[in-house]
Amino acid sequence: MAGTGLHHVASPPAGQTGGVILPKVRDPRLVTIRRGGSLTDEDHRLLTLWAAACAEHVLPLFEEACAGDARPRVAVEHARAWTRGEVPMMESRAAGGHAMGAARSLTGASRFAAYAAGQAGCVPHVAEHDLGAAAYAIKAVRASVPRDADAAEAGRRERDWRRTQLPDAVRELVLEDQARRNDICWGVFAD
Numbered sequence: 001m002a003g004t005g006l007h008h009v010a011s012p013p014a015g016q017t018g019g020v021i022l023p024k025v026r027d028p029r030l031v032t033i034r035r036g037g038s039l040t041d042e043d044h045r046l047l048t049l050w051a052a053a054c055a056e057h058v059l060p061l062f063e064e065a066c067a068g069d070a071r072p073r074v075a076v077e078h079a080r081a082w083t084r085g086e087v088p089m090m091e092s093r094a095a096g097g098h099a100m101g102a103a104r105s106l107t108g109a110s111r112f113a114a115y116a117a118g119q120a121g122c123v124p125h126v127a128e129h130d131l132g133a134a135a136y137a138i139k140a141v142r143a144s145v146p147r148d149a150d151a152a153e154a155g156r157r158e159r160d161w162r163r164t165q166l167p168d169a170v171r172e173l174v175l176e177d178q179a180r181r182n183d184i185c186w187g188v189f190a191d
Contacts (some may be wrong), residue, residue, distance in 0.1 A: 096121025
């Protein structure tokens, strides 16, 4: 999967190592039934729609910086189209990789917003990318605020808003996953 960005390694925050947002040990509840887990197709679609909403919420941070680059928006649209059966998983996944490509030359909020969209586009392939979309979106909001104290509060508000957007059917699963993967997601889900 080299070059696709699917298992993206981000630059870690100062003082932290690593940057992989996917766990080494997969939670079977986030693996589809056809791949040996217990995630239903309906819940997979719900996770994908939630990830798309997370990414879309911060997409303006990318579009303000790169108005002519539609790759992140296309990734979000492909994720939603996958839930409706309009595009195959591989097409959504490729769009996610292209969105992450749009992020590579950027810094700050626009970079994280593009990564959020890329992660959303990859949820049809690996459901656990849903948390990546949310984490990068929170990082985008934090990076868009100039003062550290204000950025931390803005990040908490964004995290809380994302939690209100969770569909009831997957709410507990996502909240448990946020607690489990908080450390590898830059601590953005901490209470």
